[in-house]
Amino acid sequence: MAKTILVVDDSPTMRQMVSDTLRQAGFDVVLGVNGADALGRLGGQRIHLVITDFNMPVMGGLVLIERLRARPEFRFTPILVLTTESEEKRKQEGRTAGATGWVVKPFDPTRLVQVVNRLLP
DSSP: OOOEEEEEOSOHHHHHHHHHHHHHTTOEEEEESSHHHHHHHOTTOOOOEEEEOSSOSSSOHHHHHHHHHTSGGGTTOOEEEEESOOOHHHHHHHHHHTOOEEEESSOOHHHHHHHHHHHOO
16 A cells, blocks of 8 residues: 655645655655645545645744644654755754754655655655
């Protein structure tokens, strides 16, 4: 059975690129346009990994990560931040919130799949 990845990004183009990359690699994908939308789409389904943008309207990636980590079912779920932000301060904020890893846009599809496969046994 395919593992399910939640992809959260306010850019329709970025959501499409990431979801196409992951679907071609054999993953199921659930899409969210921001953190609040993503939380509303969970609906009790098992999410194996989360990929979220950092800067989004309504609810950004940092708050989303904190809200996910507060839920017992997401305590150990890998969370990747996929963003244009590359400052160490931002990465530290992400780690403090509970992010597992950080990928800077524009992303290399092959590398993204490698990182996902490493995080999902």
